[in-house]
Amino acid sequence: MEQKWLKYTLQVNQEIEDVFVAELLDSPYTFGWSEPPFEVLTTENGYDFAKNSVDAVTVYVFEPMQHQEEAHLQLLRAYLERWSGAVFIREVEQVAEENDSWKEAFREVQVGEWWIAPTWTDPDLLKEARNILWIDPGAAFGTGYHGTTQDILLFLQEIPVADKVVLDIGAGSGILSLYCAVNGASQPIYAIDINPQSEYQIEVNTANNQVPDKALKILIGDALEEAVRENLPEQADLILLNIGGEEDVAMLPVVTERIAQNGHVLLSGIVEWNREMVLSAYEEAGFEALGERRSEEWVTILMKASANMSPQR
Structure with missing residues (x-):
């Protein structure tokens, strides 16, 4: 049976990003990648990008699915309690084995x-x-x-x-x-x-x-x-x-x-x-x-x- 993973999309305040990711690396969760917020700029030659220094960073975190999704979510919410007000769960989805899930795109x-x-x-x-x-x-x-x-x-x-x-x-x-x-x-x-x-x-x-x-x-x-x-x-x-x-x-x-x-x-x-x-x-x-x-x-x-x-x- 194919292993399912939970993919969590988190919004993390920029000022704590480095500390948060560092702790994730020593946690039961698997850090995927982070995406800083960018603004799309229209230029004479098409488009350019400028980093947005205000909005939250998007952080993708993975976890092998061993229980019902809600049970995993309760544990994640408990893990994030100490970051209250600085980290939010934006989306949760079930994906195939993490190494290959990107191929679906x-x-x-x-x-x-x-x-x-x-x-x-x-x-x-x-x-x-x-x-x-x-x-x-x-x-x-x-x-x-x-x-x-x-x-x-x-x-x-x-x-x-x-x-x-x-x-x-x-x-x-x-x-x-x-x-x-x-x-x-x-x-x-x-x-x-x-x-x-x-x-x-x-x-x-x-x-x-x-x-x-x-x-x-x-x-x-x-x-x-x-x-x-x-x-x-x-x-x-x-x-x-x-x-x-x-x-x-x-x-x-x-x-x-x-x-x-x-x-x-x-x-x-x-x-x-x-x-x-x-x-x-x-x-x-x-x-x-x-x-x-x-x-x-x-x-x-x-x-x-x-x-x-x-x-x-």
Whole structure:
């Protein structure tokens, strides 16, 4: 029989957080993690976060379920009595074995004719699916749930990628690179990210999809830096950028330097309030907008290099 755990979501006053967590570590309870309160700020480039120094910290605590839930709650309330007024129980839920309960947050999702799914997905849920990318979440950005990723994947299903040289700037967990790989793009696909964790996660997902290691060339660093730039191909038929509006514009030197004549660029990570800035910068550089998709406030634009546009060396 599968072991059930109780997951307690607690609200803890910030001034006692460190002491409270320290005591939890020596208690019968299992400390999971804590989340400080943040305020979401709207900026010219999308969103940013600022720590809120007033509101309570959210602390997640686990306990193996051995009795009725109410009996466990009575014991927890007694344990928290000395913190009266500073710690509150916000939510209680029963979860599977704590080590795997987080997986419930990651489910299969359909994007056009393709499915994105973690490797632990119940096979019965995908028995009718013809096209599946197996993507396990990790420390690198990219699970397939965000509208920017999905909109790029929808565009990729409309333009042929077979035999195309592809640069994936901001590759994250490798979703877009792997889509191109399994759909016949020229090898290697160049997967570039500034996050060192991306390399491991891309390797995991490459193996998950039975894609040969040599199909992707993983480059860790900023594509604007010479150490990365010198490892890029002379020309690329397709460049993918899912990194933010200002960052998309900052990458123009690399894009104009490497894009092939009539090559395509997919720009995403754009928010509707900096769309005009991004679009204008690329149009001035010689690109033509072919299509656009929106998911809530997020914008993805498909652009094409003009036929007479030559790489800027």
